[in-house]
Amino acid sequence: MIQLLTPTHWKDYELIDCGDFEKLERFGNVVLIRPEPQAVWGKTLTDAEWQKRHDIRFKGRSATAGEWIKKNPKTPDRWHIEYKNNDAAIKLRMAMTSFKHVGVFPEQAVNWDYIAQNVKRFKTNKPKVLNLFAYTGGASLIAQSAGADTTHVDSIKQVVTWANENQEISNLKDIRWVVEDALKFVKREIKRGKKYNGIILDPPAYGHGPNGEKWKLEDHITEMMNDVMQLLDPQEHFLILNTYSLGFSSVIVENLIRSANPKVENLEIGELYLQATAGPKLPLGVFGKFYKI
Structure with a gap:
């Protein structure tokens, strides 16, 4: 459904x-x-x-x-805004960037709730969460606030610095900041034998790594999904895949997840939107997410 x-x-x-x-x-x-x-x-x-x-x-x-x-x-x-749910609370710095963004994608609050709920119900003490394409860190902050040991990866140094500022105003600490191409980082973590209880992917349609690496969603997402599945803790885990590309439907996201993880449990797929007070619904991306406890 x-x-x-x-x-x-x-x-x-x-x-x-x-x-x-x-x-x-x-x-x-x-x-x-x-x-x-x-x-x-x-x-x-x-x-x-x-x-x-x-x-x-x-x-x-x-x-x-x-x-x-x-x-x-x-x-x-x-200026600052606040977000809180039953399991976590964070603050975010808003600013007017030259590319029309202000530092947060509000529809992601639905995924933040899912992250906090899963971190809280895991039996693992300080579950490890990996946030890829992590931008200014809303998901990272929520995971850390809920009690996770969080690693934040983004290829742009300026937004990682912004995320660190958000950590400070949220009175949080100890998020691991990584400025690197997400796919390269994942492959290195596989070689190190690392495992994570939670993985969040919010990839852009197009992007560049710090050393000129090129990211194109339709060309690289299958490889990325196959790789991150190797990083998931087999006993307790969750994963969120969120895409904004106009060419991607929730069915495509479902197929990507099932192809990479044929035995996936508790899979949910769908579309994120914002409900305007005046009436319209604004669609803002599709998601697939699952957990195992």
């Missing part, structure tokens, strides 16, 4: 409306307008309402071409 999942209890985040290739969203007390290529339908609220409610707008549809325009110059360039 294909599931549709959305965050439901995040006080510091709200998707207010989306449409006409944009989204109106609140992070803490700051309301942004950003481009959203998935929002092909019309807006629910009026343009006047969008103009009235927003604080900052990113002008330009391209993720690499545009600028942030503040309605009020006093609006901060950086």
Whole structure:
């Protein structure tokens, strides 16, 4: 059965409306307008309402071409938001990057809950969790807050530094930071005989490693899945695969997981979305996840 999942209890985040290739969203007390290529339908609220409610707008549809325009110059360039569930609590630094991102993908809160729940119910003391393509570390922080021994891998030094700042403001410590190509790191861990109780993969459609390594999702994801299965602890584990590529469906993700792990248990597949207060649902990627305890 294909599931549709959305965050439901995040006080510091709200998707207010989306449409006409944009989204109106609140992070803490700051309301942004950003481009959203998935929002092909019309807006629910009026343009006047969008103009009235927003604080900052990113002008330009391209993720690499545009600028942030503040309605009020006093609006901060950086601010903090909080996320908590029954098992973990973290803080995240928000900032306006040149590529329209602000430091978090809010739909991932559904996966954060899954991570925390599994870390808490494992019998293993300090279960080991590996977060690949880990960005600014929301999943890493949640795992650490829930009691895991966490390794965070990303190829971009600046976002790993950002993740470390998030660790500090969350009053956490001892996450292992690794700036490296994810596939290379996994292969080295296999040679070392390492095992992890939890593995999180949130790969981009395209990417580059620190030494020019090229990542293309459809070319490398099968190899990656086959490799990470060798790192999973056979007794207690969970794995999350999340993809944003428009060409990937939840059925493709299911096939990838079953091909790499024919005996998979407790498999869930589906689509992540954000529910706008104004009504529309904004689809934001597909997932596959499973656990064994």
